[in-house]
Amino acid sequence: MKKVSRFLKTFFLVDILRGLAVTMRFYFGRKITIQYPEEVQPSPERFKGILRLYKDGNGKPLCIACKACQRACGTNCFDIEGVRDPETRTLRPVKYDWKLDRCTFCGLCVEACPTKPKSIRFSKEFRMATADKSRLHFQLEDMYLAGKDLQKFFKGESKT
Amino acid sequence: MTNTGFVFDVLIPVGKIVAVILYPLLMTIVMIWLERRVVALMQKRLGPNRVGFQGILQPFADAFKLFLKEDIMQDQADPLLFKVAPVMVMFSSLLAFCFVPLGEPIRIGTYRLTLWIAQSPVGLLLVLGLSSISVFGVIFGGWASNSKYPLMGALRSVVQILSYEIPIGLTALSVVFFARSIDLVEIVNHQSRAKIWFGFMLPVSFVVFWISAIAETNRAPFDLPEAESELVAGYHTEYSGMKFAFFYIAEYAHMVLVSSLVVLMFFGGWLAPFPNVPALAFLKVIPGFFWYLIKIMFFLYLYVWIRATLPRYRFDELIRLAWKWLIPLSLVNFLVAALLWYIL
Amino acid sequence: MSFKDIELNMGPQHPSTHGVLRLKVSVDNELVLKIEPVVGYLHRGMEKLWESLTYAQVVPMTDRLDYIAAVSNNLAYVLAVEKLMGLEVPKRAQYIRVILAEIQRLASHLAWVGFMANDIGAVSVLLFGFEDREDFLDILETYAGGRLTVHGLRVGGVPYDLDDALIVRIRKSLDELPKKIKDIETLLTKNRIWRHRTEGIGLISAAEAIEHGLTGPALRASGVAWDIRKDIPYSSYEDFDFDVPVLHGGDVYDRYLVRLEEIRQSTGIIRQALDKLPAGEIMAKVPRILKIPAGEVFHSIEAPKGELGFYVRSNGTDKPERVKMKSPSFINLQSLPLMCRGNLFSDIVGILGSLDIVLGEIDK
Numbered sequence: 001m002k003k004v005s006r007f008l009k010t011f012f013l014v015d016i017l018r019g020l021a022v023t024m025r026f027y028f029g030r031k032i033t034i035q036y037p038e039e040v041q042p043s044p045e046r047f048k049g050i051l052r053l054y055k056d057g058n059g060k061p062l063c064i065a066c067k068a069c070q071r072a073c074g075t076n077c078f079d080i081e082g083v084r085d086p087e088t089r090t091l092r093p094v095k096y097d098w099k100l101d102r103c104t105f106c107g108l109c110v111e112a113c114p115t116k117p118k119s120i121r122f123s124k125e126f127r128m129a130t131a132d133k134s135r136l137h138f139q140l141e142d143m144y145l146a147g148k149d150l151q152k153f154f155k156g157e158s159k160t
Numbered sequence: 161m162t163n164t165g166f167v168f169d170v171l172i173p174v175g176k177i178v179a180v181i182l183y184p185l186l187m188t189i190v191m192i193w194l195e196r197r198v199v200a201l202m203q204k205r206l207g208p209n210r211v212g213f214q215g216i217l218q219p220f221a222d223a224f225k226l227f228l229k230e231d232i233m234q235d236q237a238d239p240l241l242f243k244v245a246p247v248m249v250m251f252s253s254l255l256a257f258c259f260v261p262l263g264e265p266i267r268i269g270t271y272r273l274t275l276w277i278a279q280s281p282v283g284l285l286l287v288l289g290l291s292s293i294s295v296f297g298v299i300f301g302g303w304a305s306n307s308k309y310p311l312m313g314a315l316r317s318v319v320q321i322l323s324y325e326i327p328i329g330l331t332a333l334s335v336v337f338f339a340r341s342i343d344l345v346e347i348v349n350h351q352s353r354a355k356i357w358f359g360f361m362l363p364v365s366f367v368v369f370w371i372s373a374i375a376e377t378n379r380a381p382f383d384l385p386e387a388e389s390e391l392v393a394g395y396h397t398e399y400s401g402m403k404f405a406f407f408y409i410a411e412y413a414h415m416v417l418v419s420s421l422v423v424l425m426f427f428g429g430w431l432a433p434f435p436n437v438p439a440l441a442f443l444k445v446i447p448g449f450f451w452y453l454i455k456i457m458f459f460l461y462l463y464v465w466i467r468a469t470l471p472r473y474r475f476d477e478l479i480r481l482a483w484k485w486l487i488p489l490s491l492v493n494f495l496v497a498a499l500l501w502y503i504l
Numbered sequence: 505m506s507f508k509d510i511e512l513n514m515g516p517q518h519p520s521t522h523g524v525l526r527l528k529v530s531v532d533n534e535l536v537l538k539i540e541p542v543v544g545y546l547h548r549g550m551e552k553l554w555e556s557l558t559y560a561q562v563v564p565m566t567d568r569l570d571y572i573a574a575v576s577n578n579l580a581y582v583l584a585v586e587k588l589m590g591l592e593v594p595k596r597a598q599y600i601r602v603i604l605a606e607i608q609r610l611a612s613h614l615a616w617v618g619f620m621a622n623d624i625g626a627v628s629v630l631l632f633g634f635e636d637r638e639d640f641l642d643i644l645e646t647y648a649g650g651r652l653t654v655h656g657l658r659v660g661g662v663p664y665d666l667d668d669a670l671i672v673r674i675r676k677s678l679d680e681l682p683k684k685i686k687d688i689e690t691l692l693t694k695n696r697i698w699r700h701r702t703e704g705i706g707l708i709s710a711a712e713a714i715e716h717g718l719t720g721p722a723l724r725a726s727g728v729a730w731d732i733r734k735d736i737p738y739s740s741y742e743d744f745d746f747d748v749p750v751l752h753g754g755d756v757y758d759r760y761l762v763r764l765e766e767i768r769q770s771t772g773i774i775r776q777a778l779d780k781l782p783a784g785e786i787m788a789k790v791p792r793i794l795k796i797p798a799g800e801v802f803h804s805i806e807a808p809k810g811e812l813g814f815y816v817r818s819n820g821t822d823k824p825e826r827v828k829m830k831s832p833s834f835i836n837l838q839s840l841p842l843m844c845r846g847n848l849f850s851d852i853v854g855i856l857g858s859l860d861i862v863l864g865e866i867d868k
Binding site for chain 3: 010015016018019021022023026032044045046047048072073074104105106107108111122
Binding site: 199205470 | 628
């Protein structure tokens with residue numbers, strides 16, 4: 001009996017028809033792709049976009065040029081020099097060179113940063129394409145750029 | 161005064177020839193779009209939908225791109241055969257369309273416009289024969305490329321086409337037996353008179369014919385000779401630019417040809433469905449040509465649907481399927497059909 | 505023109521050698537006589553590079569080895585370093601590591617099904633496999649920020665805790681998975697074309713497999729019941745109750761079935777880990793500058809592709825003296841000639857697919 005049923009299943013192409021039914025179901029079903037750039041996938045909180053330096057609520061930079069990020073980095077992206085501000089007795093960076101083309105987005109620099117809140121963090125910006133390789137090297141002022149200003153920087157139209 | 165002789169004897173045939181050449185080309189364009197969109201939709205993604213409305217201009221973009229590509233030919237390639245191969249394949253597909261009717265004759269005033277270039281009492285045979293000339297093109301292409309991969313692909317392709325010609329012939333024979341004629345127009349007229357289509361009278365014939373047709377046209381799941389992951393691209397690996405476009409168009413034209421045959425032989429050609437049901441008589445208002453197109457579109461859709469779903473057959477299984485299963489099955493089917501015809 | 509003893513080159517650029525792998529194949533008309541893999545096209549000098557990085561800086565580099573299953577590389581390395589240090593990792597961290605590793609196994613096997621089916625011709629299954637994998641990559645992205653290069657573990661524990669929202673999300677993805685697997689199975693497992701292409705192909709017996717050092721699902725499909733998670737448990741795997749699928753055919757079809765069954769078992773493990781997740785710390789006390797006294801250790805885990813091991817030798821400084829990685833794909837690839845004997849040229853792609861190799865691992 002089983003042999004007969006197996007023969008009939010083979011003769012009537014049951015397995016193939018079942019497969020065809022699956023793809024037909026998907027044909028009428030919901031599609032999972034979105035129309036980029038009109039629709040953008042929302043990024044989770046810990047998303048690793050491009051590294052940015054941040055300022056506190058009063059607009060003062062948070063970075064204290066302790067070079068913890070430079071020591072933590074495995075690919076030598078950072079080149080930092082700090083100077084002690086004589087009035088406030090705090091260190092401030094005077095040179096902060098960061099190379100995007102060396103960064104592996106591992107996050108060790110973010111973990112190493114001692115300030116609260118952290119002065120270097122991942123942003124949500126993932127559009128890091130440029131046609132000019134020199135635009136991949138950031139200086140201190142460029143590390144605060146975001147959004148449209150950052151895109152202008154990549155295009156080579158920035159003021160710095 | 162219009163010279164009616166000129167109109168009838170020269171203009172209309174020329175018009176028909178132009179239509180016959182344009183028809184597969186237009187269908188190819190539709191097919192390219194259909195394939196990419198439908199395969200994408202079945203894979204839960206949107207296909208090309210930015211170039212023109214719903215991506216309808218995408219095939220034109222592809223064709224334009226192929227136009228601009230550099231036409232490469234190796235030094236060691238045989239120049240004549242290399243150039244002749246794509247032309248040959250295209251030529252055979254287009255030539256076979258001469259004998260394929262596209263609809264029932266239209267009456268314009270007193271003139272009866274026939275929607276075919278030529279009607280022959282052995283139309284089906286001619287169509288099958290002419291479409292087989294493409295085998296030469298395949299061999300030439302593989303050989304002239306002077307490279308191992310295309311040659312292997314060409315040889316496989318040739319064996320495949322030749323093996324699957326036999327079930328096609330045998331199942332077509334069962335239809336011919338019932339219709340008492342090899343003329344394609346007659347076959348359709350017979351279905352009109354018999355009020356039932358051959359696809360329902362001879363379902364096994366239809367299925368075997370359809371499977372063999374897919375194998376004839378080197379389409380999935382029988383597309384090993386041109387599978388990307390196995391032999392790069394088979395016999396048309398070394399072709400680029402317009403020559404490659406010719407192979408491409410020829411393959412789609414062949415698909416359209418074969419779908420046309422299936423529709424004509426098994427599904428009533430240009431006949432409207434349900435002729436006996438008076439409630440659905442409005443269906444006859446739609447001209448036959450449109451029914452024909454709708455049915456062909458369904459089979460082209462079926463081609464794409466099958467491609468999106470099934471894995472590929474390995475070459476020896478492909479040939480084994482033809483010789484061990486389809487050919488005996490079609491022989492048995494013919495005997496059964498003949499018996500049925502005598503009994504009923 | 506005959507094809508007797510012709511040498512063909514499935515060159516480094518080929519749509520279905522999974523990466524830049526070159527295969528020199530000698531064929532006799534269609535039958536494979538000899539096949540020789542040539543590797544090294546993706547060599548990046550990783551092991552030498554690691555000698556100049558600190559132990560913590562090596563962890564994100566290991567993501568790039570088996571780039572389909574990044575967390576398993578992380579896990580193998582951090583376990584080796586912790587064994588060298590003699591460090592005890594908190595229980596909660598171990599359970600979270602198990603959850604992450606099993607999620608990565610799911611993702612790896614789903615990608616594998618896609619690749620394998622695409623090579624055999626079922627083009628849609630590639631998309632379905634990757635779509636099903638998306639849920640789990642999104643979970644990893646929510647957890648650690650990366651989908652491909654995850655860097656989800658640290659020496660001494662895990663960097664983040666699993667909050668309730670993420671746990672709910674993981675459970676939801678696990679609930680939706682069986683239906684998706686069923687769709688893939690309907691398209692493949694009973695399909696006659698699939699079975700024709702995979703049954704009886706690429707046979708390797710249990711004895712030959714052990715002799716050639718084959719590990720992972722390919723070994724279990726040949727009848728050898730060896731799974732490091734069960735036989736030499738690490739990271740609290742002994743707390744979980746799961747079956748190890750073993751089949752005896754040794755062909756491509758059995759490897760396919762074994763991996764599908766492993767997907768199901770992994771969902772069970774993740775559920776158990778979520779249910780029994782203990783409270784506690786997620787990171788052990790590890791000094792900022794980690795110096796390990798001189799010693800050497802080898803530790804291996806059951807990665808989705810096989811036995812993934814790290815040999816680490818320390819010399820008292822904060823950088824390892826030598827790190828060597830035993831990659832499963834490199835060892836598994838060596839049984840390819842054995843599996844291909846007696847098969848046709850068209851089968852090579854299927855057999856290679858069933859071995860599940862990743863060139864990042866092989867070439868390092």
